[in-house]
Amino acid sequence: MEQKCKTVVVAVDESEESMDALLWACKYLLPAQCPHGDGTPQQLCKFILVHVQPDICFVAGPAYMVSEDVVNIMEIEARRTTQKIFKRALCICRDSNVKAETEVFVGDVKQRLCEAAGKLGADFLVMGSHGHGFFKRVIMGSLSDYCCQNAACPVVVVNKNVCNNIKRW
Secondary structure: OOOOOEEEEEEOOOOHHHHHHHHHHHHHOOOOOEEOOOOOEEOOEEEEEEEEEOOOOOOOOOOOOOOHHHHHHHHHHHHHHHHHHHHHHHHHHHHOOOOEEEEEEEOOHHHHHHHHHHHOOOOEEEEEOOOOOHHHHHHHOOHHHHHHHHOOOOEEEEOHHHHHHHHHO
8 A cells, every 4th residue: 555645844943953853853754664666765755844034124214224235145144044054954864864855935934834834735844842931932932832823734843852862862
C-alpha cells in the first residue's frame, strides 16, 4: 500500500530553538522512509523550510524621511540573513539525509507562518519554543500560541527540554 506524501513545514529563524526543532523534525518525522525497488531510501515527507522576513517599513513623522538607499541596504541585509539561516538549516537537513525546499515570506511572522502552512499544504507546522515565562508571553505574545490557534494544520512545538534530549542522543 502506497503512503501519501506528507508535507512538513518547519519555521526557521536565527534562533537555536528553531534549528533544534528542525533537527527534531528530521529525526522523528522522517523515520518513515521505505526503500525503492533498487534499495535506495525514499523520503515520504516533503520538507519545506520557511523563514519570514519582517517588513521593511517605517512609521515616521513628517519631519523624518528615510532615504531609498537606507531601505535598499536594509533589504540587502534581510536577504543575507535569510541566506545564512537557510544555509545552516539545509546543512542540518543534509546531515540527516533529508531533502528540503525553502520558502521566504515577508510580513508579520505570526500571520505569515499560518498563511505559509495553508499555501504550502502543510500536514504539520513544526516550530521551536523560546520557553518564555507567563509574564513575558502576556506582554510580547507567543508565536507558537498564535500558530496553534490559527494555523490550518496541527502545530508541533518543540520545547527546550526535548531539544536538550536530542543533543544527548
